[in-house]
Amino acid sequence: QSALTQPHSVSGSPGQSVAISCTGTSSDVGGYNYVSWYQQHPGKAPKLMIYDVSKRPSGVPDRFSGSKSGNTASLTISGLQAEDEADYYCCSYAGTFYVFGTGTKVTVL
């Protein structure tokens, strides 16, 4: 049950796009189309941003998108905005348990 691997940090200027990778194994990310992404602002609870690899919950801006190739999932934020500055975590179903990513801090320059 090892954590999925994410970059420690990514940054971009307002309006730019950033992508966050989430690398697992064939037992989690690669084995199921059940990757979700969460945004967490300091001192707040995580908020669901993407589920089932690429689906957006109601109310999440369409500048957030998700994809997957093999054992790696990705979250892309297009048209970066100041309020997108936060920590982001991926999560994958793994059969009888779940595994989160190591987390990525997104900084808006």
Place this chain on the structure above:
Amino acid sequence: EVQLVESGGGLVQPGGSLRLSCAASGFTFSSFWMHWVRQVPGKGLVWVSRIKGDGSSTNYADSVKGRFTISRDNAKNTVYLQVNSLRAEDTALYYCARGASGSYYTDFWGQGTLVTVSS
């Protein structure tokens, strides 16, 4: 409106026990899996456990198996996490989260309850 409110955290000595509670409202509680996820302050999220809507199935992370027990009382719309044999590394903010219907993710989270294990 879905609401999840955790309670029961606190300061406990190594080897001690606590029972965490999560009171749910705003949805048909018995129809949903419920999860516990923990986060060491300043660190990442770690999945801990889940329980099926009728309580008939449970799963645990290897790191807590045999020490933690998840349960629920659907009459009280509450899910519990009994945490025993606590270690310093169990110190964390414990979140309760609702499992989504028909898929494998969590869609609503509470604000968490802090467990501190220290002598």
